[in-house]
Amino acid sequence: MTRPMEPTEAAAGQGVPRPPTGVGDGRELLAWLRLMRDRHPVWRDETTGALHVFRYADLLHVLSTPAVFSSDFSAIMPPPEEGAPNFTEGVLTMTDPPRHGKLRRLVSQAFTPRMIAQLEPKVVGLTRELFDTVAGADDFDLVASVAYPLPVIVIAEMLGIPAADRELFRTWGEALLSTNYELPVGAVPDGTMPEDIVRQLSEMHAYLLGHVRDRRATQRGDLISSLVAAEVDGDRLTDGETVSFLNFLLLAGHLTTSLLMGNTLLSFADHPDQADAVRADRELVPRAIEEVLRHRPPVVFQARVTREETELAGVTVPAKVPVMCWQMSGNRDERHFPDPDRFDIGRTPNAHLTFGHGIHFCIGTPLARLESRIVLNELLDRYRDIGCGTPVFYERSPEIFGVKSLPITVQHA
Ligand code: HEM
Numbered sequence: 546m547t548r549p550m551e552p553t554e555a556a557a558g559q560g561v562p563r564p565p566t567g568v569g570d571g572r573e574l575l576a577w578l579r580l581m582r583d584r585h586p587v588w589r590d591e592t593t594g595a596l597h598v599f600r601y602a603d604l605l606h607v608l609s610t611p612a613v614f615s616s617d618f619s620a621i622m623p624p625p626e627e628g629a630p631n632f633t634e635g636v637l638t639m640t641d642p643p644r645h646g647k648l649r650r651l652v653s654q655a656f657t658p659r660m661i662a663q664l665e666p667k668v669v670g671l672t673r674e675l676f677d678t679v680a681g682a683d684d685f686d687l688v689a690s691v692a693y694p695l696p697v698i699v700i701a702e703m704l705g706i707p708a709a710d711r712e713l714f715r716t717w718g719e720a721l722l723s724t725n726y727e728l729p730v731g732a733v734p735d736g737t738m739p740e741d742i743v744r745q746l747s748e749m750h751a752y753l754l755g756h757v758r759d760r761r762a763t764q765r766g767d768l769i770s771s772l773v774a775a776e777v778d779g780d781r782l783t784d785g786e787t788v789s790f791l792n793f794l795l796l797a798g799h800l801t802t803s804l805l806m807g808n809t810l811l812s813f814a815d816h817p818d819q820a821d822a823v824r825a826d827r828e829l830v831p832r833a834i835e836e837v838l839r840h841r842p843p844v845v846f847q848a849r850v851t852r853e854e855t856e857l858a859g860v861t862v863p864a865k866v867p868v869m870c871w872q873m874s875g876n877r878d879e880r881h882f883p884d885p886d887r888f889d890i891g892r893t894p895n896a897h898l899t900f901g902h903g904i905h906f907c908i909g910t911p912l913a914r915l916e917s918r919i920v921l922n923e924l925l926d927r928y929r930d931i932g933c934g935t936p937v938f939y940e941r942s943p944e945i946f947g948v949k950s951l952p953i954t955v956q957h958a
Pocket of ligand 1: 639843909
């Protein structure tokens with residue numbers, strides 16, 4: 546279901562190995578990224594027409610230049626099929642300035658470090674409740690018990706929607722992600738979707754619309770109420786914009802953070818000496834989490850599209866070309882990070898690209914850091930030894946790196 550694009554002569558490397566189809570445990574992808582960083586740092590894929598960017602400095606340039614590298618794909622992406630919900634209008638990550646700045650100001654008040662710090666006691670309480678559901682167990686699935694439910698409960702509470710509906714969000718989130726399973730990385734979807742996916746997304750749209758209409762009728766003091774009441778330069782968000790924004794927040798706010806928690810334990814299992822150092826000195830927890838974010842980033846790339854012809858690292862790039870920004874590659878670029886494959890919780894500075902860069906820098910960063918710090922501390926408080934079991938199931942989407950389930954075996958403290 547791809548729409549072939551005209552390949553450019555520039556950097557159309559002959560015999561360049563194709564990217565692996567999924568991320569899995571990351572090994573194959575990391576080997577491909579290293580090769581590309583060294584030999585084809587800016588590569589135009591003839592099959593999809595997309596440009597791939599691998600080096601840290603080039604990534605910084607692309608992500609810092611929204612006037613050329615746009616987040617608005619409407620020029621190259623067909624509109625959704627008739628009857629399929631449109632989840633792109635009003636989504637921050639798909640909006641360019643000046644509208645992006647206005648939309649971002651609407652939500653940023655809810656995500657300031659101060660607002661997030663105020664959530665700490667609530668998040669600690671919720672984390673303990675979730676761990677209490679497996680109290681006494683010597684083995685359990687960390688994702689099912691804590692890493693998946695916690696971020697979704699927190700974001701649902703902030704929005705003001707019932708956390709009890711979280712299984713619905715999971716189904717819908719998987720439906721959204723599954724739309725890119727079969728596409729090569731960088732291919733532009735042709736807008737068609739299997740019927741069952743359209744049905745699930747329509748259900749999600751209707752569900753969120755119900756909440757938006759409810760808040761238009763009655764202010765309830767939650768984030769949805771603030772969004773429907775907020776004005777951007779005299780304009781209000783439409784129902785459609787509010788719904789897609791909520792949908793994005795729900796997905797952005799939970800899957801990524803849940804993956805980060807799983808990735809933290811996997812990193813500790815691979816590097817027991819560093820896990821011991823963190824256990825001995827809890828002050829190291831935030832730095833350890835930053836190194837996990839660099840070394841095993843939950844999101845592996847971001848996409849942009851060129852608005853006009855431009856040049857990148859000596860390569861001429863025409864307008865309307867999708868640009869895949871491999872932040873996972875930037876995080877391992879030896880030109881920026883000394884000994885980049887080494888997992889080193891003492892690494893400083895550690896300016897990884899996992900939360901993006903520039904005007905779209907992740908708004909949820911303080912929340913993701915808070916939740917993962919609290920979960921890691923709770924794990925270390927409760928258990929004197931934690932072992933990762935098998936089987937570990939990795940997510941299937943080509944853009945995310947992490948586990949769907951993580952059986953762990955624990956010894957109680
Ligand atoms: C480990 C967890 C997370 C990771 C790795 C992550 C990653 C990212 C990245 C890479 C971007 C930039 C996208 C781009 O430039 O196109 C982004 C943007 C965003 N993230 Fe996150 N995120 C995480 C957690 C969260 C949470 C918890 C929330 C909210 C509850 C959130 C909300 C957002 C929003 C609203 C944006 C759009 C910002 C904009 O376009 O101006 N994220 N995130």
